[in-house]
Amino acid sequence: QTVVTQEPSLTVSPGGTVTLTCASSTGAVTSGHYPNWFQQKPGQAPRALIYTTSNKHSWTPARFSGSLLGGKAALTLSGVQPEDEADYYCLLYDGGARVFGGGTKLTVL
């Protein structure tokens, strides 16, 4: 099955901008992988943020955006807030199955 790779960790300053990426072992990530992004804070269930590359759920803050960038899926946080410190996971379609990336631990410092 496909292996999905994310940056293990990133650090950003409050108010800054950071981009997390999501790569596939099978080649370029495309819209056909229907990239989804999730946020998870300690002790909580994951929360969906972005679906089908760039679409936001009704609860997703405007500072979160999704895109395709250089053959990868990308999640950009603009104007980062302290409460954005969390683990972020991408998910790609793999036929009928789903595959999560290993997750990125985002530190706001």
Add this chain to the structure above:
Amino acid sequence: EVQLVESGGGLVQPGGSLRLSCAASGFTFSSYWMSWVRQAPGKGLEWVANIKQDGSEKYYVDSVKGRFTISRDNAKNSLYLQMNSLRAEDTAVYYCARDRPSTSFKVLDYWGQGTLVAVSS
């Protein structure tokens, strides 16, 4: 309000079996694919299995194929995961999640709070 409530977790010996359940409410259960996702202690998310609205299609991660079976009962708005031949590496919090409807690829938009499965002798 969409709600997903898992149950059935617990401590089981290696080689044992366990059946997880997920009670769904607040949406038309029969209109959605449903998934199980797990998270081992201190590790990332791992998608485990999903099932189509009518149960006619099921997909599994390689590591559970032949050991786990996903099923659903639309009349009871319930999702199940039968786990056999359990191994220590199956130890995790298991989440039930609403996968997607037929008309969208908005997946895993709602999650339960999870149920812990511990495999140990």
